[in-house]
Amino acid sequence: NLMLTQPHSVSESPGKTVIISCTRSSGSIASNYVHWYQQRPGSAPTTVIYEDNQRPSGVPDRFSGSIDSSSNSASLTISGLKTEDEADYYCQSYDSSNHEEVFGGGTKLTVL
């Protein structure tokens, strides 16, 4: 079954740039879209990137997404970090072999 592997945690200073990776265990990263969600404590997730690199309306352009076939991974890049970006981030993609959506384990972003 498909697994999406994320770093457990990352930390960076305000104003800097952070990259969160999401590595696909099997099949090509390009074969199914990758979506990214932000979840603050006590709240439901919200989408920050969908379909690899698209931003929903209202999400600042400091958030961007990409995929890299050489490492079979997707990345969420947050530039100009703000303290309000501190949250858990999850990637999601589709496992065609069993028709299931799969979430990565989540990455806790600390902005200090």
Next chain:
Amino acid sequence: QVQLVQSGAEVKKAGASVKVSCKASGYTFSSYNVHWVRQAPGQGLEWMGIINPGGGHTTYAQKLQGRLTMTRDTSTSTVYMEVSSLRSEDTAVYYCARGVNSGWADNWGQGTLVTVSS
């Protein structure tokens, strides 16, 4: 605006069943799938399954096959998620979320805490 409003918190005994509702508004109910996702305390997101409210077709995560049932009521624009034979590890916040064709969830319910006690 799009809204998904879920039913309130539940406390259940191990072995019982729980049914959570998710009432949709602000869009054409039959035009979008609805995902169910759960999150155990301190843990990550777990996809449970998806229902197409138009035709009622469902797909469940293998892990929950046999214990999970999703249904819908088009007259009230409500989807339901029922888990049977509850275990302590089913204690979680359960979310419904509107699904877009490419698989992402663009709007989420507020979550429903289900606590399973032994």
